Amino acid sequence: MTTHLVLFRDDLRVYDHEALHAAVAAARQTGGRVYAAYVLDEESEEVRPLGRAVKWWLHHSLTSHSQALKELGINLVILRGKTLDTVPALASHIGATHLHYSRRYALPERTVDTALKDWAHAHTIEAHSYTGFLLHEPWVVKPASGDFYKVFTPFWKALSAQDFPAPLPAPHPLGEEHLAASVLPESVASNLPGLTTIDGLTLLPTRPDWTVGLKERWTPGETSALKTCRTFVESTVHRYDEGRDRPSQKATSNLSPHLRFGEISPRYVLHALHTAQEPTANTASFASEIGWREFCWHLTFHNPNLHNTEFRSEWQSFPWLTGNQAPQELTAWQKGLTGVPLVDAGMRELWETGHMHNRVRMVVASYLTKNLLINWREGERWFWDTLVDADTASNPCNWQWVAGCGADAAPYFRIFNPLLQGKKFDASALYIKRWVPELVGADARTLHTEHPKGFGFSAPDYPVPLVDLKASRQEALDIYKTSRRDVLSKS
Numbered sequence: 001m002t003t004h005l006v007l008f009r010d011d012l013r014v015y016d017h018e019a020l021h022a023a024v025a026a027a028r029q030t031g032g033r034v035y036a037a038y039v040l041d042e043e044s045e046e047v048r049p050l051g052r053a054v055k056w057w058l059h060h061s062l063t064s065h066s067q068a069l070k071e072l073g074i075n076l077v078i079l080r081g082k083t084l085d086t087v088p089a090l091a092s093h094i095g096a097t098h099l100h101y102s103r104r105y106a107l108p109e110r111t112v113d114t115a116l117k118d119w120a121h122a123h124t125i126e127a128h129s130y131t132g133f134l135l136h137e138p139w140v141v142k143p144a145s146g147d148f149y150k151v152f153t154p155f156w157k158a159l160s161a162q163d164f165p166a167p168l169p170a171p172h173p174l175g176e177e178h179l180a181a182s183v184l185p186e187s188v189a190s191n192l193p194g195l196t197t198i199d200g201l202t203l204l205p206t207r208p209d210w211t212v213g214l215k216e217r218w219t220p221g222e223t224s225a226l227k228t229c230r231t232f233v234e235s236t237v238h239r240y241d242e243g244r245d246r247p248s249q250k251a252t253s254n255l256s257p258h259l260r261f262g263e264i265s266p267r268y269v270l271h272a273l274h275t276a277q278e279p280t281a282n283t284a285s286f287a288s289e290i291g292w293r294e295f296c297w298h299l300t301f302h303n304p305n306l307h308n309t310e311f312r313s314e315w316q317s318f319p320w321l322t323g324n325q326a327p328q329e330l331t332a333w334q335k336g337l338t339g340v341p342l343v344d345a346g347m348r349e350l351w352e353t354g355h356m357h358n359r360v361r362m363v364v365a366s367y368l369t370k371n372l373l374i375n376w377r378e379g380e381r382w383f384w385d386t387l388v389d390a391d392t393a394s395n396p397c398n399w400q401w402v403a404g405c406g407a408d409a410a411p412y413f414r415i416f417n418p419l420l421q422g423k424k425f426d427a428s429a430l431y432i433k434r435w436v437p438e439l440v441g442a443d444a445r446t447l448h449t450e451h452p453k454g455f456g457f458s459a460p461d462y463p464v465p466l467v468d469l470k471a472s473r474q475e476a477l478d479i480y481k482t483s484r485r486d487v488l489s490k491s
């Protein structure tokens, strides 16, 4: 008889889950048993502790996943602590013969998983890792020169030419008896390091409970992920190109937090897309966004310090301001009180719902790094704490892209003008007025025009602009020129 332990981390689903599928199939063949464990490991070296919005999501996602596994006849054990302390103890207690898990790609997590595999081998436990989080492993495509792609277009051309298998169904249930047998006996439970419950992880805020807006907007979990995907590919993707940049429209998929937690696999999403639709410009654009997610992980796999080091080394000496050097500006940005309507709308949407429309993310990031000259790391950290889709690849990559220091980045001199962006993508100011109630009575055209003293004439409660957009833009360009000259003279 074999005993299989499946580890879950950012892959909280039962559909298209290679590790779970393999474990159930093998257990069936030998009359063996399947155990499942989720490990919350924020303690291993260099692992980045989760942000607060992501923790809220995780609580609900685990609740849903635990129920889905129960329906398959598998009990989900919850562990907290260093993977290398908790998993070996559980594996030994249950007499695991096999360990199965989806691969992870950030360096601290890879280091942990490699050490776990070594431990398993040393204890004659077979360890198997699988693709579960990405379409393809980050090392599958390689440019003719160099180790990895630095530009998105050739990367996506090479990656999208690769085939991927059709998604797997959920495994057949193992039954009630198996479920009862996979619950840890009390004698084991009381001795197991790190053993806890979903509530015991204390992922939810208590006082104050700031998650009302998150609850209204989202339903975490695999069932909701599959439904969101189906609705999008069947009824929305046909207007993706036309609507995706307009924040007041519901034209994008809203799949990012579901993908972040692996409640749905990118293979499943693309398979559903191509099953529901003939290829069009809209389907290609949407697929290429999934491609951007892959690109961020490709870059992160090959550049493990991307979350704290500029990809382009010439930017490492750029004189960004720290949060301590510009505390009032940073706080005004975080609270949506900059006096720039589109920026404030985005920051308030983020605070309220744990999400922000992609176009607006670019605008607020450009405003922070270029008009306020504040270090992109401050923005990245705020997003890390407040986004429900924050992850260790997409967040830093996109911040570096907007700031100008990332791979394939927007040139520094491309400074988004938040008023022109508002005029182009939120002409009637529906999005602005949705999130900034002080501006409800203002004329939309007025909101897309610079008023040095703000909108006090029509919205007395709304703050005056923190900085003059034209002057701060010019200042940023001047600093950039000087900084480039310094770098060139030293090289």
Ligand SMILES: Cc1cc2nc3c(=O)[nH]c(=O)nc-3n(C[C@H](O)[C@H](O)[C@H](O)COP(=O)(O)OP(=O)(O)OC[C@H]3O[C@@H](n4cnc5c(N)ncnc54)[C@H](O)[C@@H]3O)c2cc1C
Pocket (backbone or CB within 6 Å): 244, 252, 253, 254, 255, 256, 257, 259, 260, 286, 289, 290, 291, 292, 293, 294, 296, 356, 357, 358, 359, 361, 362, 365, 383, 387, 389, 390, 391, 394, 395, 396, 398, 399, 402
């Ligand atoms: C400064 C900044 C920070 C960001 N931080 C994150 C983050 O932490 N996590 C995250 O998932 N996305 C991040 N993004 C990318 C993007 O804004 C979101 O993925 C997108 O808004 C999610 O909405 P959606 O699911 O409706 O996207 P759709 O337009 O429906 O796209 C489908 C999927 O493609 C992926 N995707 C789309 N755009 C990007 C992109 N630029 N980079 C990487 N993947 C992408 C997402 O998984 C998304 O769910 C960031 C963008 C910026 C400018």
